[in-house]
Amino acid sequence: MLEQLTLGRYIPGHSWLHRLDPRAKLVLACYFIVIAFLTTNWLTYVLMFAFIGGVIFLTGLSFSYFVRGIGPLIWLIVFTAILQLLFTPGGHIYWHWGILMITSTGIQTSTAVFLRFLLIITMATVLTLTTAPLAIADGVEALLRPLRVIHFPVAQTALMLSVALRFVPTLLDEAQTIMNAQRARGVEFNNGGLIKRLRAIVPLLIPLFVGAIGRADDLATAMESRGYQGATNRTRYRVLKWHNADTIAVVVILVLNVVLVVLRHM
Amino acid sequence: MAITFDHVNYMYQPNSPFEAVGLSDVSFTVPSESFTAIIGHTGSGKSTLVQHLNGLLKPTSGTVTVDDFQLTAKTTNKHLKSLHQHVGMVFQFPENQLFDQTVERDIAFGPLNFGFTNEEAMSLAHQAAHDVGLPDELLNRSPFELSGGQMRRVAIAGVLASQPRVLVLDEPTAGLDPRGRAEMMAMFAKLKADQQLTVILVTHQMDDVADYADQALVMAHSNLIKAGTPAEIFANPEWVKAQQLALPTAANFAQHLVTRGFEFDSLPLTAEQLAIQLRGQLPKEGR
Ligand SMILES: Nc1ncnc2c1ncn2[C@@H]1O[C@H](COP(=O)(O)OP(=O)(O)O)[C@@H](O)[C@H]1O
Ligand SMILES: [Mg+2]
Numbered sequence: 265m266l267e268q269l270t271l272g273r274y275i276p277g278h279s280w281l282h283r284l285d286p287r288a289k290l291v292l293a294c295y296f297i298v299i300a301f302l303t304t305n306w307l308t309y310v311l312m313f314a315f316i317g318g319v320i321f322l323t324g325l326s327f328s329y330f331v332r333g334i335g336p337l338i339w340l341i342v343f344t345a346i347l348q349l350l351f352t353p354g355g356h357i358y359w360h361w362g363i364l365m366i367t368s369t370g371i372q373t374s375t376a377v378f379l380r381f382l383l384i385i386t387m388a389t390v391l392t393l394t395t396a397p398l399a400i401a402d403g404v405e406a407l408l409r410p411l412r413v414i415h416f417p418v419a420q421t422a423l424m425l426s427v428a429l430r431f432v433p434t435l436l437d438e439a440q441t442i443m444n445a446q447r448a449r450g451v452e453f454n455n456g457g458l459i460k461r462l463r464a465i466v467p468l469l470i471p472l473f474v475g476a477i478g479r480a481d482d483l484a485t486a487m488e489s490r491g492y493q494g495a496t497n498r499t500r501y502r503v504l505k506w507h508n509a510d511t512i513a514v515v516v517i518l519v520l521n522v523v524l525v526v527l528r529h530m
Numbered sequence: 531m532a533i534t535f536d537h538v539n540y541m542y543q544p545n546s547p548f549e550a551v552g553l554s555d556v557s558f559t560v561p562s563e564s565f566t567a568i569i570g571h572t573g574s575g576k577s578t579l580v581q582h583l584n585g586l587l588k589p590t591s592g593t594v595t596v597d598d599f600q601l602t603a604k605t606t607n608k609h610l611k612s613l614h615q616h617v618g619m620v621f622q623f624p625e626n627q628l629f630d631q632t633v634e635r636d637i638a639f640g641p642l643n644f645g646f647t648n649e650e651a652m653s654l655a656h657q658a659a660h661d662v663g664l665p666d667e668l669l670n671r672s673p674f675e676l677s678g679g680q681m682r683r684v685a686i687a688g689v690l691a692s693q694p695r696v697l698v699l700d701e702p703t704a705g706l707d708p709r710g711r712a713e714m715m716a717m718f719a720k721l722k723a724d725q726q727l728t729v730i731l732v733t734h735q736m737d738d739v740a741d742y743a744d745q746a747l748v749m750a751h752s753n754l755i756k757a758g759t760p761a762e763i764f765a766n767p768e769w770v771k772a773q774q775l776a777l778p779t780a781a782n783f784a785q786h787l788v789t790r791g792f793e794f795d796s797l798p799l800t801a802e803q804l805a806i807q808l809r810g811q812l813p814k815e816g817r
Contacts, residue, residue, distance in 0.1 A: 275547050329546055438626075444586050445627035448619040449688060450611065450643025467639070470629035474674065 273433065274396050279324035280509065281394045286403030288510035292517050293391040299521050300383045307527045309379055315520055316386050323394050334385060341381045349374035398502070401426030406504055420494065427483065435476060442471045533560040533583065533696070533728065538592035540578055552578035552587070554752040560730070560745070562597070565722060567739040567760075568732045570749030571774045576732045577622070579749065580698045583730065584617035585610040596696060615644045618694030622701045624685035628673040633664070633684050636673050640692040651691070658691035659684075661721060663713075679710050690721070696728045697721070703735065711735070715742060740764070740778035740799035748773060760799055767797070780804040 276282075281289070296315075303309050320330055348370065355368030392400070405422035412418050443453060446467045453464050540552035553575050560566045568576050581587040582594050585601050594601040599613045621627070630636035634655050641651035659669060662683040668676065673684050686702070699718065703711040715738055722729045733739065739746050739760050746763045748756040750773060756763060764770055764781055777785070778799050784807075788794065792811055798804035 325547065326545075332546070441621065442627055444581070445619070445621050445624065447586060448584055448614055448621075449627070449640040450614055450692065452607075452611065454607065467627075467629045471626055474629075475626060 286399040345378040397429035567743035574749040618689040625681035634669040658687040
């Protein structure tokens with residue numbers, strides 16, 4: 265079940281997107297997420313979904329893989345959208361019960377929430393699927409570097425990030441193992457009401473935390489014994505290089521932005 | 531009553547970039563109340579195989595039969611709970627599953643999930659703790675305060691407390707010292723005899739295979755490549771080495787003795803068999 269989740273996984277490959285500079289990809293993904301909020305009418309949504317469709321095509325991974333990968337998250341998105349739907353006042357009221365209501369504004373906002381959420385998660389998935397965790401950390405470090413002026417601990421932040429990203433798959437595997445062990449002891453993770461499901465999480469989370477803390481401790485010991493003393497003035501082994509392709513990608517997203525703004529007003 | 535695999539295939543994450551074969555056309559039968567060892571190098575599919583025994587994995591195609599239970603690709607999760615109880619699973623490093631505030635409650639967790647009353651669960655927990663050799667004074671301690679070996683016993687008790695009829699052990703002695711390993715294997719043998727369990731043991735310890743197993747299954751690259759008694763499995767030392775497996779210590783020792791002129795009717799697998807066969811061959815007056 266967990267292994268279906270694609271957000272946060274990296275699939276090595278040689279597609280055009282894989283080869284983009286991580287700085288470019290980070291900026292573009294963030295930029296895309298911000299302009300996802302500029303969507304208003306159906307034309308803008310068509311544009312954005314067409315764009316993300318093209319991006320998925322460029323990853324070289326199958327479309328159905330994305331659909332299934334985002335599957336486990338769809339409930340989170342639906343849940344958020346339903347909350348929006350039930351609690352947004354305004355416009356024509358179709359139905360109401362106590363503080364719950366369905367209004368025309370509610371339908372509009374919840375649809376927008378749903379579609380934007382989908383766009384954002386798909387983009388984030390594309391980013392992590394095509395960018396090695398270490399490359400993401402390098403990209404973040406490079407982008408944050410200007411903040412050193414205000415004494416922001418850039419190197420430490422990047423290190424924290426790379427360690428965190430490095431352990432995502434490990435923790436997912438471990439969660440799977442613990443889930444199996446508890447299922448064998450009669451826990452049902454996919455059965456019963458909300459309370460029962462929440463209670464089933466405890467025997468999963470506690471061993472997971474215990475394991476993660478132990479692992480962090482081991483890692484700290486290993487780093488100290490290899491002479492790590494805060495990352496001051498380290499030179500780097502992987503040097504990032506900006507290529508023409510990166511410039512083209514930036515231009516493409518700027519064009520997208522312009523078209524989006526035009527469509528907004530149609 | 532027995533365990534049967536009938537042309538079982540299993541595919542991990544089908545139709546994704548991570549697709550991998552877990553089991554490929556595996557068929558075998560294991561009689562009730564027998565002791566079966568599963569051996570093979572790392573990644574050969576041993577853990578995948580044993581997770582089919584209690585329905586944690588369902589075959590992509592083929593049928594798994596465990597006593598009254600049948601498991602196919604179509605089996606729904608609703609029918610699995612009684613199978614989970616019938617087949618107890620001790621995973622690799624089972625101490626990683628401990629979570630409750632006291633040892634007693636952690637051991638009783640399984641029985642409570644399987645619908646025993648609180649009183650029954652507590653009494654089963656005490657019995658299981660006793661069976662794995664945990665002293666009573668540990669029962670009210672936190673499981674996280676115990677030593678590694680004790681934690682593992684707590685985890686094993688937590689599986690036994692649900693009164694399984696089949697006990698699956700996936701490398702249960704990994705990471706223990708030699709003495710802890712010997713004690714634990716002796717404990718499993720005793721449990722099997724006392725409770726008439728069917729035991730399936732995944733192991734890299736060929737001595738345990740020779741000492742305890744009635745039969746062994748050899749896995750390689752997701753295939754079952756050989757099934758037979760330990761004597762049949764180890765009969766051809768060249769083949770065993772080709773599978774990146776080892777011989778039991780006694781068999782290894784006997785092979786060295788053969789190069790020094792000793793003769794054996796059949797390759798001895800245990801220290802006892804070795805001693806019996808050597809008895810007649812040693813000179814009367816030891817030098
Ligand atoms: N969750 C998983 N996803 C994909 N492949 C897996 C997974 N678990 C195991 N495998 C693969 O299945 C094969 C058998 O693994 P496993 O049964 O764990 O072997 P063993 O227990 O003999 O070491 C290996 O090639 C392994 O890489
Ligand atoms: Mg294994």
